[in-house]
Amino acid sequence: MISQNQNKLIRSLHQKKFREQHSLFIIEGVRSIKEAINTNAQFEIGISTESFSEKNSDLIRAINPEIVSEEDIKRLSPSVTPSGVLAVYKIPQFNKPNLDQNFIYLDHVADPGNMGTILRTATWFGINQIILSEGCTDPFNPKVVRSAMGAHFHLSWIGHLDLNTLNNHLIIGADSRGSTIDTFNSFSEKWCLVMGSEAHGISGNIISVLDKTVAIPMHGIGESLNIGVAMGVFLHHLTKQPVVSQCQ
């Protein structure tokens, strides 16, 4: 059984101010919790339903959760349809950003599902430093965590940073009026990829800092790609090894 205090703590973590106060966040779902376990993240509380625990003995052995009723997990989970397991972990403490590595800059990305997909995609392509503008959703929001599928534990740094600090980086903005990403070939330079919000694009004050704008060639119809999809296409190109010319 979980205590009244644990109960109250878990519920409070639905809100940003309590996540910050306690430096804790909620993770749900098998895949995300497995990533937390694999990276030795600091575990605090685990709860699961009986029916979940019967089907997932490996995970249950690893986090040894309190068994609660279906009703209880519905009350404690921030999801409309809880997965049957919920864990509370310490928010990772990040050191300073590493200015010798690449960055992604998110400009007013407010949708939690998109933010989660972005983190999952970034870490998959090996980009582990994320700069957030004011107005971005909290990356430890439970909806972000759910769609990030454990990416939080692979980030080396996430937070606010003035783009002007990045003196030696090529600042690349994703913008439909930019030149096609297919011709980008400055693979030896460090870069920071700036993604604007789906609704408003890149903010005016950021546009003046950009060294270059890039776009994905459209072959069909539509106003735009989803921001996570677009970022995936850009990162696939930017993380490619340069093609060595086969000409003699």
Added chain:
Amino acid sequence: MISQNQNKLIRSLHQKKFREQHSLFIIEGVRSIKEAINTNAQFEIGISTESFSEKNSDLIRAINPEIVSEEDIKRLSPSVTPSGVLAVYKIPQFNKPNLDQNFIYLDHVADPGNMGTILRTATWFGINQIILSEGCTDPFNPKVVRSAMGAHFHLSWIGHLDLNTLNNHLIIGADSRGSTIDTFNSFSEKWCLVMGSEAHGISGNIISVLDKTVAIPMHGIGESLNIGVAMGVFLHHLTKQPVVSQCQ
């Protein structure tokens, strides 16, 4: 004011069997409804709140919706957070698939948000024919429609089709054990890209039909990319113009 019958009809369209019975579906949000208007889709019913209509005079002129209360739209909308405008449109009638064009095959894609992102991404890259296996979510489900952002009106065909019908297509499976997509260069052939579900990959009975499997090179860490992101990367490559060698 909307009638009792319209009220009942809109509510019924939250369910697949009534969407099929009436051949109608619900669209919400400014961007999706604008796509419906631009493509001359067959409009049936529109409702909006007063506060929405005051801020969106263009859209209001185009569909002339009934004004309803915030409470009414909450009751009628399938969304937890309705956008303030909801329209009912005829489900487009599709002719036969065109066997001279490319296809996407979705194998047990059950998540509505992913299906919507897939449709939006496919039509953006000019792939307008989508084959659905059994077990896929209904593409006219309101959650699919919301994340597809009007892509439904750019599809030329969507439905069930036996992959063996595609004699002249290269059947390409997205599979993490496949060869890197970067080396794919059969740009003169017609193809069908098969995307499996995030949880289970491509089904056993489909694997035997594949001509080739392709993967996206991973440079970081993570179990997989989101299916919509992965498809975006594949389609960006597959719809590229082949590079003409610059060697003499």
